[in-house]
Amino acid sequence: MSDIQRSEALRQVAHDLKNPLTAVRVLAEMLLDEAGPTLAGDLTDIVEAVDVAAVTAEGLSDLARLEAGDEPTYAPDTVDLGDIVRDVASRAAFSRAVQVLEGSGEARADDSAIMRALNGVLLNGRRMLKPPKKLVIRVDGPMIEVFHPEVELDADSRDALLSLYGGPVLKARRVRAAALGLGYAREVTEAIGGTFELEMRDDGMRVRMVFTPT
Numbered sequence: 001m002s003d004i005q006r007s008e009a010l011r012q013v014a015h016d017l018k019n020p021l022t023a024v025r026v027l028a029e030m031l032l033d034e035a036g037p038t039l040a041g042d043l044t045d046i047v048e049a050v051d052v053a054a055v056t057a058e059g060l061s062d063l064a065r066l067e068a069g070d071e072p073t074y075a076p077d078t079v080d081l082g083d084i085v086r087d088v089a090s091r092a093a094f095s096r097a098v099q100v101l102e103g104s105g106e107a108r109a110d111d112s113a114i115m116r117a118l119n120g121v122l123l124n125g126r127r128m129l130k131p132p133k134k135l136v137i138r139v140d141g142p143m144i145e146v147f148h149p150e151v152e153l154d155a156d157s158r159d160a161l162l163s164l165y166g167g168p169v170l171k172a173r174r175v176r177a178a179a180l181g182l183g184y185a186r187e188v189t190e191a192i193g194g195t196f197e198l199e200m201r202d203d204g205m206r207v208r209m210v211f212t213p214t
Contacts, residue, residue, distance in 0.1 A: 010064035017057040025050045025092075051093035055123050059180055062116050066164075066187055072110040073191050078214050079111040080104075081139045088118045089137060097126050098135045107142040107211035113188050114144075114211070120185040121146050121207055124161075124178040128205075142213045149204040158198055162186050182207065 025047055032043040065071055082104045089098045125135045128151050136147040153161065157175050160166030164183035186196040194211040 004068055007064040007068035010067075011061050014057045014061035014064070017060070018054055021050050021054045021057065025054070047092045048096065051091055052123070052126070055091070055093045055119055056178075058116075059120060059123065059178070059184065062120070062184055062188075063164075063180060066184060071188055071191050072113050074110070074193075076110065077108065078106055079109050079114065080106055081114070081142070081144055081211070084111060084114050084118065085137055085139055085144060088115055088122065091119075094122045094126070094135075097129065098122060098137055101136060101138040103139040105139045105141040105143065106214045107194075108214055109194065109211045110192050113192050114209075117185040117188045117209065118144065118146075120178070120180060120188075121182060121209070124180070124182055124185075125207075127176050127178050143208055143210045145209075146207045147204060148207070151205040153200065153205065158200070162196075162198065185209070 028043050028046045028050065032040055032047065035043055085100060089095065089100050122135060125146060125148055128148055129135065130150070133149045136149070138145050138147075153175065157170060157173055160169040160173070161175070161177060161181040162183060163169075164180065164187060166181050166183060167177065167179045170177045170181060182196070182198075189196040189209045189211070192211070194209055197208045197210070199206040199208065
């Protein structure tokens with residue numbers, strides 16, 4: 001099987017997963033509109049869980065896109081990073097797990113690529129946090145920063161987290177992380193001319209995506 005065939009197969013699997021997940025989410029949202037207080041809480045949990053599964057399926061499709069060489073390698077447009085952050089953070093998968101601070105900024109970048117990268121960062125962040133802690137996101141000029149409170153990693157685990165295929169290493173080291181870790185987000189950010197950094201501090205871990213200024 002060629003790399004292109006493998007990538008297309010991964011995309012088809014992701015597509016086949018997303019279709020029933022979308023149907024479940026739409027039905028749960030319809031029921032939520034008519035539900036009483038007790039049932040509403042359970043339905044909100046269902047909508048959130050289904051969207052987490054959808055983001056995970058999207059990650060599979062994103063991996064296929066990257067392996068096929070279909071990710072953009074240029075930054076054609078000026079984009080509003082604040083708008084992108086608010087759009088991604090408002091997803092059911094993330095809305096209860098993140099806090100968005102006031103801030104604004106623009107960059108020359110591909111907006112869809114940034115959204116996919118930020119989805120990956122937040123999906124991984126959900127896995128690393130212990131409730132009731134929240135990820136804290138801020139935009140400052142051409143930078144998006146995501147703070148992970150009380151997350152500690154040694155150097156080897158950080159390297160694995162930044163690797164596209166570092167998931168098995170993290171699992172063996174008993175580090176809670178998404179399957180793709182931050183590898184996909186780093187690859188995409190760097191492909192469109194940005195930088196991707198991890199900073200470990202006493203109070204937690206900071207992920208910074210810095211894009212080309214306008």
